[in-house]
Amino acid sequence: MAELANIPAAHVTRNQIQDFLDERSDECEWSGSTYNRAVAAFSLIFRVAIENEKLPFNPVHGIRRKQENNARVRFLSQDEETALTSAIGSRNPEYLPVYLLAMHSGMRLSEQLRAQVGDYTSTTGMLMVRQKKVRGRQRPATFR
DSSP states (O other), X not given: OGGGGGSOGXXXXXXXXXXXXXXXXXXXXXXXXXXXXXXXXXXHHHHHHHHXXXXXXXXXXXXXXXXXXXXXXXXXXXXXXXXXXXXXXXXXXXXXXXXXXXXXXXXXXXXXXXXXTTOEETTTTEEEEEOTTTTTOEEEEEOO
């Protein structure tokens, strides 16, 4: 919708912006987060115009944001793991045990710091992980 650029800002409607964003999103196969960044950019433009008393309202207000799902599971390759272990070992050797525990158990730093004597069972290779966020729930962590 190239004609959006030719409309004075005071006459741009929410529907025109919505149509422009939807068309652009379809053409370029935007993710939800990319769409939301475009909405935010339009909103900022109009908000600045309002703050400078050029416009009375923001036509972007009310445009629904799309759900963002940018989660992905990624594992380090063997080469990446080796390079990272080497870099930490040479630059900050005091952090190497913390890194190795996180790497081989998936534990967050906060979970590591909450560990107590007796949480590790050597016969099973299990370490009880205390989760503060989930009201004292515990989960076992295994090491590879």
